[in-house]
Amino acid sequence: MDKIPEAVMRRLPRYYRHLTGLENNGITRVSSKQLGESLIMTASQIRHDLNFFGGFGQQGYGYNVSELKEKLVHILGIDISRKLVIVGAGNIGTALARHRDFEKEGYKIVGLFDSNKDLIGQEITGIKIYDIDDLADFIEKNGVDIVALTVPAKYAQKIAHISQKAGAKAIWNFAPVDVLLDGVEVENIHLTDSLMTLSFRLSGKQN
Amino acid sequence: MDKIPEAVMRRLPRYYRHLTGLENNGITRVSSKQLGESLIMTASQIRHDLNFFGGFGQQGYGYNVSELKEKLVHILGIDISRKLVIVGAGNIGTALARHRDFEKEGYKIVGLFDSNKDLIGQEITGIKIYDIDDLADFIEKNGVDIVALTVPAKYAQKIAHISQKAGAKAIWNFAPVDVLLDGVEVENIHLTDSLMTLSFRLSGKQN
DNA sequence: TAAAGTTTGTGATAATATTAACATATATTT
């Protein structure tokens, strides 16, 4: 398979999400034109994107919603269950632990980690809080794939490094720093950065 | 000022964040080369980006950290304080309310809204929870700029629409849907989408 | 079942974005 462009890859979850919605509404068929209208993008781009993975559609008909959705499940790799731990049992960390959406897509949160001795041993919706000193060991023993970092900025890089050494394959970083690692996939959620783009766009319009 | 490309705009908060870090470490001067090494990007791109806003640097010297940071503050518009409400006092909504980082950059969370009568009247770190039926009124009376949506997908579009009509200028959307509105800036945080890009990248490498 | 209408897949074109290259200006060294 050809290398998938970054821009295309980033749109795939959106397609998947929309198709799931259509399926839940009992819609069985959809055209790139309809998708484009719903997602505010050109039909051409959608066809172009999907074509990186082969022709799923049919001329004069469009796409079969369920079939296309299933293809996307496979392309995205969400048919493979992934084990995830959350490091940092603060506001964001516990919110993620309580958030049930990830489970639906095959992500299993197998542990929460913190350095606060008062929290260790507690449970959040069935997820146990462990001592952060046991993180490496836990990752190794349980085959953890993804480490979500919801720790203060100054600890993020170090924990990321420990996680990688212990065998984690991906870092989902919520700390407001740029985690630098080689050989590990890093995906950032920078909430403040995101908010700032709104400020920029608002002030540009003199609002 | 020329129209700033989307890609450039998205990098500005990252520059700002990094410069703040340098300043806090007492570093007063930095070159595009050094910035590039820290941020894993080319020096050329950094210079190119900054030049959309004018020449802040000096040949042979580089950039003055504090000065450049202050310029970015102004460019990003975070020198203008913004009022924000959070709609949805669930996991994510309350985590955002408790998260102190936004205040530091001039964002004021002035209210939380929910439909659950048991929550209404309660406070979360000093932020009162109001009845969602009073949202439009509150936005109008208090001049709310930004509405953060942490509600279930099916309510998001409707609340966004109400918020716009009441005078909100921007939607910070955490619901897993694509909010469609004209004349309002929408910024999405799609956590599950983000997680899925990790799955994609991991499965592509047969991990 | 023939004609008309859809809609895909795809190659060509246009628009954005990134990187390279370098003249010019300043800082640092000797």
Next chain:
DNA sequence: AAATATATGTTAATATTATCACAAACTTTA
């Protein structure tokens, strides 16, 4: 104070991304 090193701002070249346009294939209608 001259020589060397550094580093910007900016234009040009390259690479990536998005859109256009249309033949080919299928569906729907009459």
